[in-house]
Amino acid sequence: MITLLLADDNPRMLAALVQLLQREFVIVDALASGEEVLAKSDTVCPDIILLDISLGDLTAFQVSDQLRRRGCPSRIVFLSVHENPEFVRAAIEIGAFGYVFKSQISRDLVNALHAVAEGNQFFSNSET
Incomplete structure (x- = not known):
């Protein structure tokens, strides 16, 4: 089975x-x-x-950068309320395999994680 580490500063x-x-x-x-x-x-x-994307102490961008520097091979997927294309572009540039909008979790998240586990990228589309 696919292993996941989850991080969000909102307990709910x-x-x-x-x-x-x-x-x-x-x-x-x-x-x-x-x-x-x-x-x-x-x-x-x-x-x-x-x-x-916002973990309180660090951003997902900072965490991703540190993980890469440490040689962690895990694939990174960002989860965010920000549906701004510039955020998505920045995630791609830093090497994220995916970016899922929180507004589309029910539609996209499980599919995104399976796609990323298979070596593909997945990015939510702002069009519904």
Whole structure:
């Protein structure tokens, strides 16, 4: 099964993500900060790390950059309320495999994670 590390600084969102994903994926941890993700990555590198774009202490961009510098091979997927194309473009430039809009979680998230696990990229479309 596909292993996931989840990170979102909103406890309700984090709990909802666990509830949504735990049937299809192995969730190795659900964390509330970028620093926690970086600390966890020293011991665990799951298939995919799902990062809220704003983690309070660090942004998903900063966490992704640090993970790459440390040699963590996990594929990164951003989760965000920001549907601005510039954010998506920046995620692509930093090497993210996916970017899912929070407004489209029910439609896109599971599909995105499966696509990324297969080595593909997935980016939510702002058109509904």
